[in-house]
Amino acid sequence: MTTRLIVPSKLLLQLRTYIPKGPLTYGQALTVAERQAARLRELLGVRTAKMPFDWVEHVPNLTLQVLPAHEIERLAGRPASGLTRWNQQLTYLVAVNKNTSFTHRRYTLAHEIKHVIDCPAVDTAYARIGYGNDELRGRRIEGICDHFAAHLLMPGRLVTKAWHLGIQGLGELAGQFGVSEDAMQIRLSSLGFVDPDKDKPASYFFREVDPPRFTRV
Numbered sequence: 001m002t003t004r005l006i007v008p009s010k011l012l013l014q015l016r017t018y019i020p021k022g023p024l025t026y027g028q029a030l031t032v033a034e035r036q037a038a039r040l041r042e043l044l045g046v047r048t049a050k051m052p053f054d055w056v057e058h059v060p061n062l063t064l065q066v067l068p069a070h071e072i073e074r075l076a077g078r079p080a081s082g083l084t085r086w087n088q089q090l091t092y093l094v095a096v097n098k099n100t101s102f103t104h105r106r107y108t109l110a111h112e113i114k115h116v117i118d119c120p121a122v123d124t125a126y127a128r129i130g131y132g133n134d135e136l137r138g139r140r141i142e143g144i145c146d147h148f149a150a151h152l153l154m155p156g157r158l159v160t161k162a163w164h165l166g167i168q169g170l171g172e173l174a175g176q177f178g179v180s181e182d183a184m185q186i187r188l189s190s191l192g193f194v195d196p197d198k199d200k201p202a203s204y205f206f207r208e209v210d211p212p213r214f215t216r217v
């Protein structure tokens, strides 16, 4: 039998204390995201590899909806995996696209939770992200939320522990953490357990484009 996790009343405030007052660099923002992901598991008392999400709808002032793709598209103005909206009173709507896979929905919800955590600080903390380029800034903020999701769903310590216990099959690991095999492959690569470039030393020092980031698949 599983029991629902208790949501501390100041959950969001406690996670927001990790965001410094001034503008962050992209690297600093990624570090903050990692710490918040680890702290969120701690605050909720999560003991399992697979992150549960039954607590989300019990976060004060947050409404969680799972909507068909066409509704999400209408709200977002474009096809999307999910969206987060908030108002001046810090009341949040998180909507997730129902017509995506189980693992995609979980990744989306984790990503949207980071938008909720960040919303009061987004204008100051991310003021210099993108160096005045709004399009780049938007992409980087999405990358920060994906980074948070990856660390919430696949904590480095737990993935490392599973790997050393001999759980090294991609499907098995992905199943254990409730993520797609693609997401787990990227996480294993970021932790250094798999290395698609190992026979191409020059590839470590040259890329045509930004390195791949986590995608919700």
Ligand SMILES: [Zn+2]
Pocket: 111, 112, 115, 142, 145
């Ligand atoms: Zn987003």
